Amino acid sequence: MGKGRAPCCDKTKVKRGPWSQDEDFKLISFIHKYGHENWRSLPKQAGLLRCGKSCRLRWINYLRPDVKRGNFTAEEEETIIKLHQSFGNKWSKIASKLPGRTDNEIKNVWHTHLKKRLSSDTNLNADEAASKGSLNEEENSQESSPNASMSFAGSNISSKDDDAQISQTFEHFLTYSEFTEMLQEVDKPELLEMTFDIDPDIWSFIDGSNSSFQQPENRALQESEEDEVDKWFKHLECELGLEENDNQQQQQHKQGTEDENSSSLLESYELLIH
DNA sequence: AAAAGAAGCAACCGCGTCTCC
């Protein structure tokens, strides 16, 4: 180390700044298919002009299916405060105690909310502090503060009602064609409410292997639907150049009458996730 | 309605640690 550290990548050859939907999708697709054994080589293999570190960060903090987004509950905030008292700024350690939360997110919440809250709390007497605590619970349920609801991260998905709404929405994902239709209706307000949570269910849907989308009465259709889903997913992969080695898919892609649809599909997908 | 300031958060940077050879 005394000789200095070699940069992890050539900064002049990598893209920086906010991730585009296309990049996100490439990363998701790649990891979904091949995993992430080597972050350094991943961007190249996935066709991304990004630094491996950047990919890792994006995945861990944002795209990972088990990332829980939305406002922190009062319980979570209390947990963070307590854990911070024990661990200090060991954000990853704190994050490990809060399933679905990332160290980066916790760190941000600490610096933007909790630190201030704590310092103001110390200026209050015990009674005031107690009443503030109950207020905070209310705030957290509605707080979603204007910022939260506008936030790209989709912090407005927090209540059970919202979850129910989302689940209801996902129930429509029964077939390729239905999904396509739905994607084409992204200008619907309720769908625009769907923010960029890569919900585990989306993964399951992409994967085509989870039965949670398939209501019992639809099980009989499972096989054909899986084919449809697979077809759809591969279509996107072709579209993104992730299926370069698969000649069969390429031929199918060339011949397919859905070529026009696929680009609009991708476009719709991008709209959907944002 | 517009400008300035504040807040929130995604992403970057650099260092420490781990692992492999």
Add this chain to the structure above:
DNA sequence: GGGAGACGCGGTTGCTTCTTT
């Protein structure tokens, strides 16, 4: 044992959006 490469972590930055004036 030591060097190199890769990963993970914590601090920080800077952009976007909201709020206030």
